[in-house]
Amino acid sequence: MAATGDYALWAWLAPGVSFLLLSLVVPLRRSGRPAAWLSIVLSAGALAGAVLAWRATVPDMARRILWEWIPVEDGVLTSVGVLADADSTLMLILVALVSFLVQVYSLGYLADEPPPSLGRYYAYQSLFAFSMMGLVLAPNFVQLFICWELVGLCSYLLIGYWYQRPEAARAAVKAFWVTKAGDVGFLIGIVMLWSRTGTFDFSELFEMAQGGSDALTGLGLVMAFIYLGAAGKSAQFPFHIWLPDAMEGPTPVSALIHAATMVTAGVYMLFRASFLFEQTPEVLHAVGWIGAFTALFAATMACVQADIKRVLAYSTVSQLGYMMAAIGAGFASAGFLHLLTHGVFKALLFLGAGAIIHAVGSNDIFAMGGLARRMPQTFVVFLIGTLSLTGIPFFAGFFSKEEILGATWAGGLTMPFAMLVLAAFLTAFYMFRVVFIAFFGAPVAAAAGAPAHGAHGAHDAAHAHDAPATMTVVLWVLGLLALAIGIGFARSYPESEFVAPGWITPLAIGVAVGGIALATAVYPLRWISPERLARRLSVLGEAAHERFWLDDFFALVYRIGILGLSRIVGWIDRYIVDGILNVLSAWTLTAGDRLRRIQSGQAQDYIYGVALGVLLLMVWMRWPR
Amino acid sequence: MTLESITFGGLAVVLLASALAVVLTRNLFHSVLYLALSLVATAGLFLSLDAEFLAAIQLLLYAGGVVTIVVFAIVVTERLVGDRITQTSRQLLAGFGIAGALLVAILAVFRRAPLTVRRPPVSGDLTRAIGESLLTTHVLPFELLAVLFLAALVGALYLARPDD
Amino acid sequence: MTLQAYLTLAAMLFCIGFFGVMTRRNTIGILLGIELMLNAVNINLVAFARYHGDVSGMVFTVFTICITVAEVALGLALVILIYRIRRTAVADHLDLLKG
Numbered sequence: 001m002a003a004t005g006d007y008a009l010w011a012w013l014a015p016g017v018s019f020l021l022l023s024l025v026v027p028l029r030r031s032g033r034p035a036a037w038l039s040i041v042l043s044a045g046a047l048a049g050a051v052l053a054w055r056a057t058v059p060d061m062a063r064r065i066l067w068e069w070i071p072v073e074d075g076v077l078t079s080v081g082v083l084a085d086a087d088s089t090l091m092l093i094l095v096a097l098v099s100f101l102v103q104v105y106s107l108g109y110l111a112d113e114p115p116p117s118l119g120r121y122y123a124y125q126s127l128f129a130f131s132m133m134g135l136v137l138a139p140n141f142v143q144l145f146i147c148w149e150l151v152g153l154c155s156y157l158l159i160g161y162w163y164q165r166p167e168a169a170r171a172a173v174k175a176f177w178v179t180k181a182g183d184v185g186f187l188i189g190i191v192m193l194w195s196r197t198g199t200f201d202f203s204e205l206f207e208m209a210q211g212g213s214d215a216l217t218g219l220g221l222v223m224a225f226i227y228l229g230a231a232g233k234s235a236q237f238p239f240h241i242w243l244p245d246a247m248e249g250p251t252p253v254s255a256l257i258h259a260a261t262m263v264t265a266g267v268y269m270l271f272r273a274s275f276l277f278e279q280t281p282e283v284l285h286a287v288g289w290i291g292a293f294t295a296l297f298a299a300t301m302a303c304v305q306a307d308i309k310r311v312l313a314y315s316t317v318s319q320l321g322y323m324m325a326a327i328g329a330g331f332a333s334a335g336f337l338h339l340l341t342h343g344v345f346k347a348l349l350f351l352g353a354g355a356i357i358h359a360v361g362s363n364d365i366f367a368m369g370g371l372a373r374r375m376p377q378t379f380v381v382f383l384i385g386t387l388s389l390t391g392i393p394f395f396a397g398f399f400s401k402e403e404i405l406g407a408t409w410a411g412g413l414t415m416p417f418a419m420l421v422l423a424a425f426l427t428a429f430y431m432f433r434v435v436f437i438a439f440f441g442a443p444v445a446a447a448a449g450a451p452a453h454g455a456h457g458a459h460d461a462a463h464a465h466d467a468p469a470t471m472t473v474v475l476w477v478l479g480l481l482a483l484a485i486g487i488g489f490a491r492s493y494p495e496s497e498f499v500a501p502g503w504i505t506p507l508a509i510g511v512a513v514g515g516i517a518l519a520t521a522v523y524p525l526r527w528i529s530p531e532r533l534a535r536r537l538s539v540l541g542e543a544a545h546e547r548f549w550l551d552d553f554f555a556l557v558y559r560i561g562i563l564g565l566s567r568i569v570g571w572i573d574r575y576i577v578d579g580i581l582n583v584l585s586a587w588t589l590t591a592g593d594r595l596r597r598i599q600s601g602q603a604q605d606y607i608y609g610v611a612l613g614v615l616l617l618m619v620w621m622r623w624p625r
Numbered sequence: 626m627t628l629e630s631i632t633f634g635g636l637a638v639v640l641l642a643s644a645l646a647v648v649l650t651r652n653l654f655h656s657v658l659y660l661a662l663s664l665v666a667t668a669g670l671f672l673s674l675d676a677e678f679l680a681a682i683q684l685l686l687y688a689g690g691v692v693t694i695v696v697f698a699i700v701v702t703e704r705l706v707g708d709r710i711t712q713t714s715r716q717l718l719a720g721f722g723i724a725g726a727l728l729v730a731i732l733a734v735f736r737r738a739p740l741t742v743r744r745p746p747v748s749g750d751l752t753r754a755i756g757e758s759l760l761t762t763h764v765l766p767f768e769l770l771a772v773l774f775l776a777a778l779v780g781a782l783y784l785a786r787p788d789d
Numbered sequence: 790m791t792l793q794a795y796l797t798l799a800a801m802l803f804c805i806g807f808f809g810v811m812t813r814r815n816t817i818g819i820l821l822g823i824e825l826m827l828n829a830v831n832i833n834l835v836a837f838a839r840y841h842g843d844v845s846g847m848v849f850t851v852f853t854i855c856i857t858v859a860e861v862a863l864g865l866a867l868v869i870l871i872y873r874i875r876r877t878a879v880a881d882h883l884d885l886l887k888g
Contacts, residue, residue: 601887603880604811604819611723611807618730637798644802644825648809653817660821667828674795674839676847679854683831686854691824691861698817698865702872717812724808731800740792745842754844755851763848770855777859784866788873 007056008084008137011049011096015129018042022123029123032115033107039122040103043129047096054089078200083139087336091136091268094343095261099129101474102256105351108470109252109358121161125256128154132261136268140200141190144269148186148229151262152179158257159249171245178242182232189225193276196222202272209275223280226273227287234266236324237294240317241551247309251354254309259316259350260343267323267339274332281330288328288408292416292423295321299426303433307363308353311434315389316346318423325420326404329411338400341485345388345396348478352382355467355475356438365437372439375466379439381479386435388482390428390512396482399489402508409504421511428515436523632673640666653703657695664688678752795836803829816868816880820861827857 018039022029029035084092103125110118131150138144152175160172194200196219197208230236235243246258257263270277270287277284295318302314319342326335355378360368372379388397401424408417466472598605643663650656664687671680748754759767802825809822831850838846871883 599887601884603883603886607811608719608723611727611811615723615726615730618734622733633794640798641801641805644805647821647825648805648813648818653815656818656821660824663825664828667832670795670798670832671835674835676835676839676850679831679835679847679850682851682854686858687828690858694862694865695817695821698868701869702817720808720811723811724804727807728800728804731803732797735793735796740796740840742791742793744840748842751844751847755847758844758848759851762845766852770852773856773859777863781862781866784863784870 007049007053008082008089008092011046011053011092012082012130012133012137014042014046014049015039015099015126015133019123019126019130022119022126029119030116032113032118035119036103036107036122039126040100040107042126043096043100043103046129046133047093047100050089050092050096053084054086054093078140078142080143081139082137083202084137087271088136090340091336092133094340095129095132095136098256098260098343098347099125099132101477102252102347102351105255105354105471105474106250106252108468109354110250111468117161121158121250124154124157124161128158128257128262132265135265139202141193141202142200144272145183145187145190148233148265148269149183151265152176152183152233155179155246155257155262158253159246161249161253165248167245168248171242171248175242175246178239179232182229182239184228185225185232186229189222189228192222192225193219205273206275209279219276220280220283223277223283224286226276227270227283230266230270230324231290232266234263234320234324235294235317236266236290236321237297238550238554240294240298241554243317244310244313247307247313251309251350251357254313255347255350255354258313259346263316263320264323264339264343267320267327267335270324270327271332271336271339274327277327277332278330284328284330285413286328288325288411288413288416291321291324291326291328292408292413292419293321294318295325295423296419296426297321299423299430302430303426306366308356308365308368308434308438309350309363311365311430312346312349312353315349315427315431318427319346319389322401322404322420322423325413325416326407328416329407329413331403331407331411334400334403334407338397338404341388341396341400341482344478344485345385345482348381348475348482349385349389351471351475351478352378352385355471356382358467358471359465365434368438369441370439377466377472378475381475382439383435384479384482386431388486389431390515391424391508392512393486393509394483394490395486396489398486398508402505405508406501406504409501421507424508425511425515428512429519432516432519433523436519440524629673633670636666636669636673639663640670653699654696657692657699660695661688661692664692675747675751678755792836792840795832799829799832799836802826802832814879814881816871816883817865819880820864820868824857824861827853 021038022035028038103122106121106125110121113121128151131147131154135144135147135151138147156172156176159175160168162168163172190200193205197205199205199208232239243258243263247254249257277287298314298317298321302311302318305311305314319338323335323338323342326332326338356368356371356375357363359375359378360371362368384395388395391398391401405417405420405424408420467475598609640663643659643666646659647656647663650659664683668680668683668688671677671683806822806825806827806829809825810819811822813819813822831853834846834850834853838844838850871877875882877883
């Protein structure tokens with residue numbers, strides 16, 4: 001048995017090595033496909049390491065400190081290392097698995113990219129895997145924060161991968177800014193926590209919490225700040241605005257970062273620090289409310305999107321809200337469980353969508369149709385993912401979603417519970433809306449000059465076919481995994497921490513089925529016409545379409561607030577600060593000019609000076625007497 | 626009113642009056658003549674202080690030598706024939722103020738100082754004493770004086786040489 | 790006469806000389822003022838010598854007189870030189886030190 005945390009350490013370092021090689025050895029990176037293979041091989045190694053690490057864990061937190069980074073007088077300020085316990089290694093497996101699968105998938109999806117760009121992509125992917133694993137395995141807040149920021153950087157780099165497109169560049173900057181706003185709060189919270197407790201380390205904080213330490217009282221403001229970081233990264237309202245725009249990046253990136261791993265970092269962090277949040281129930285209360293609201297809010301917006309990736313993006317925001325609601329109810333493990341299952345099936349959905357986009361050449365669901373017949377494999381796996389998301393029994397999402405509903409009810413958050421139930425209904429509706437529109441019905445022939453996102457030439461729905469092997473294999477792996485998880489939970493589900501009333505399960509199933517029924521009624525069967533439905537809910541639909549004007553609001557705040565403030569500050573700097581200095585220098589010059597006249601050149605004037613000096617001396621000498 | 630005090634008073638008046646005339650007269654040549662008068666009055670003061678030798682030196686060197694030199698300088702630098710030699714003074718008031726202040730300061734210094742009032746009796750021949758002192762106690766400055774004169778002579782010759 | 794009287798006289802003479810130095814325009818006029826000041830110094834020295842019975846004051850006076858003579862000679866030589874170069878002996882015109 002290797003030393004504690006060794007496997008996790010190798011798993012973490014493997015993508016780091018890949019990144020270093022790809023970033024430093026420029027010819028390797030420029031070569032394209034060899035770079036990709038290097039990254040994929042190392043990421044497979046990381047996956048192996050993660051699995052081994054999980055199997056080797058012991059019940060209590062196993063720490064392995066690598067390096068004492070900042071030594072101070074009495075001990076160490078913070079260190080770099082690995083904290084490999086059951087939960088972190090489980091998350092590590094998720095990260096490693098999805099990262100590996102996405103990298104394989106990208107070989108097919110980005111096959112048309114020029115080799116230098118491809119190398120750049122894989123370098124970023126390696127860096128991301130490295131940072132995310134470092135975040136997951138962080139033994140203290142500082143390493144967590146540093147990897148947090150690194151992950152944010154990778155998100156920026158990958159969203160803006162096609163940086164020549166202005167929308168992509170703008171989306172990357174927007175993502176960076178919005179998450180940065182949350183990160184500022186996070187950093188403030190971390191430092192405040194340290195000033196209270198004197199440590200950043202999770203194990204030490206855990207011991208303090210167990211021992212009922214005094215330092216951990218009155219932490220409300222601190223934990224609220226820390227939550228801000230999670231709210232930004234995990235796209236809680238009102239910080240969710242960056243996630244839909246982040247879809248400008250390549251679809252595998254969306255699958256990896258904006259479905260399975262990065263956005264879940266916030267949830268993971270709350271889960272990790274749940275023993276701290278337990279000290280501040282009022283903050284948890286707010287977390288739960290915001291989470292549930294986000295879930296419902298995003299679900300409404302997903303119902304009116306025409307871009308398949310945007311539907312999935314809003315769906316991700318909604319599911320993140322679910323996870324946060326569970327944590328807010330006080331049962332963080334339910335949220336964590338949903339994180340794991342959601343990672344699998346959301347990645348599956350995104351990659352499936354990627355296959356569709358690759359084949360059809362467009363993101364617009366109304367440009368698709370009848371794909372069930374032309375892309376059967378994709379259809380099957382996409383359906384598996386959809387059923388998981390809607391929470392149908394025997395599929396992955398069913399159990400974790402039900403756990404969350406139970407947790408919310410047991411935690412006493414009844415209004416959020418209602419919001420979650422409604423969101424579940426809407427989830428089923430909008431997902432099946434997409435399924436019906438994209439996979440059934442008559443295929444749509446492409447208009448001339450339809451945009452193709454890196455597709456092999458111009459395709460349209462009428463000529464679509466299943467994706468190449470590198471992509472479909474990945475899809476099948478994920479699909480089967482989703483099924484396996486679902487069936488596995490159906491046979492023996494883990495103990496829940498709470499007692500949920502028995503009617504939750506039927507309610508959950510009923511709501512899901514109801515949503516499917518409505519979708520069926522509207523789209524394929526045309527019993528209710530979508531236009532009339534849209535007109536009935538016109539106000540809401542319009543608002544949802546405009547994203548409830550949040551983006552405009554933020555832009556206005558930015559323009560008035562920040563730009564206005566900077567203009568004021570600039571004025572102060574120019575006229576007051578510079579003005580003072582200019583006045584002082586002008587006075588100095590004038591004084592110098594005036595004083596110059598003492599040097600008249602007349603010897604007798606100098607004698608005056610001498611005489612005056614002597615007189616003053618004499619007066620001064622005689623004064624004390 | 627002893628003879629002594631009358632003599633002193635007379636000499637003082639002449640001295641001060643001629644000194645004022647030196648600094649206030651417009652005509653430079655007249656200034657020089659008034660200077661000569663003040664130097665002679667000083668010599669008289671020396672006599673009243675029983676310093677005959679010094680009185681003699683004063684008359685010889687100062688009233689004789691210095692005045693002659695100054696007259697020569699005036700002749701060289703001013704046009705004697707034709708224009709009147711005039712000069713005006715500048716900033717009289719300020720000068721008066723400063724000089725007055727200086728006077729007050731100096732007077733204030735020795736007003737309170739304990740000074741002897743009575744003269745001690747003359748002990749022997751002062752001239753003899755001066756001579757002896759010059760050649761015994763103060764022989765070094767005496768010899769250096771010769772060097773000084775040599776330097777002055779050479780210097781004056783150099784400065785006044787014709788332009789070649 | 791008291792020593793005080795002689796010293797007062799010398800002080801007044803000194804200040805008159807100083808006044809002359811400060812106010813006279815012509816360089817030679819300034820030199821005359823210097824002469825008066827030196828004269829006052831001499832009177833001081835001799836008076837002190839007499840009233841303290843110490844002859845070295847008078848010896849000192851001999852020295853100052855000699856040095857004064859040398860200084861006047863050289864000073865006037867300089868004035869003549871300046872007059873030759875700049876055709877003026879007025880002190881106001883000699884303002885090369887002007888800042």
